[in-house]
Amino acid sequence: MNKSELVHVVAEKAGLNKASSEKAVNAVFEGISEALGKGEKVSLVGFGTFSVSQRAARVCRNPRTGEKINVDAVKVPKFKPGKGLKDRVS
Numbered sequence: 001m002n003k004s005e006l007v008h009v010v011a012e013k014a015g016l017n018k019a020s021s022e023k024a025v026n027a028v029f030e031g032i033s034e035a036l037g038k039g040e041k042v043s044l045v046g047f048g049t050f051s052v053s054q055r056a057a058r059v060c061r062n063p064r065t066g067e068k069i070n071v072d073a074v075k076v077p078k079f080k081p082g083k084g085l086k087d088r089v090s
Contacts, residue, residue, distance in 0.1 A: 036077055046084030053078040 001009075003025065011021035032050055035042045042050040057073040081089075 039075075044082070046082050048079055048081040048085055051078050051080070052076070 007018060007022045007025050010016070010025055011018050014021060014024075016024070032042050036050060036052050039052050052075050055074050055076050058071050060069050060071050061067070062069055
């Protein structure tokens with residue numbers, strides 16, 4: 001499912017027109033993105049939790065040349081599904 005398909009599903013389930021449902025979907029994505037950008041955790045009960053994780057700096061190897069490369073530490077978004085989502089998928 002892509003974003004336009006999600007907008008269509010939200011429009012059908014919520015009884016909205018596509019323009020309103022697109023605004024709602026964009027607002028949800030923007031809210032989650034802003035919170036993660038501030039380092040906050042976003043918990044949606046029954047669905048899951050979005051958080052930010054720190055990936056440590058490390059030394060990797062270029063497979064083509066064998067040269068060692070230093071990779072800097074970086075923050076990455078993480079998602080942990082909730083029980084309701086796990087049960088629905090299983």
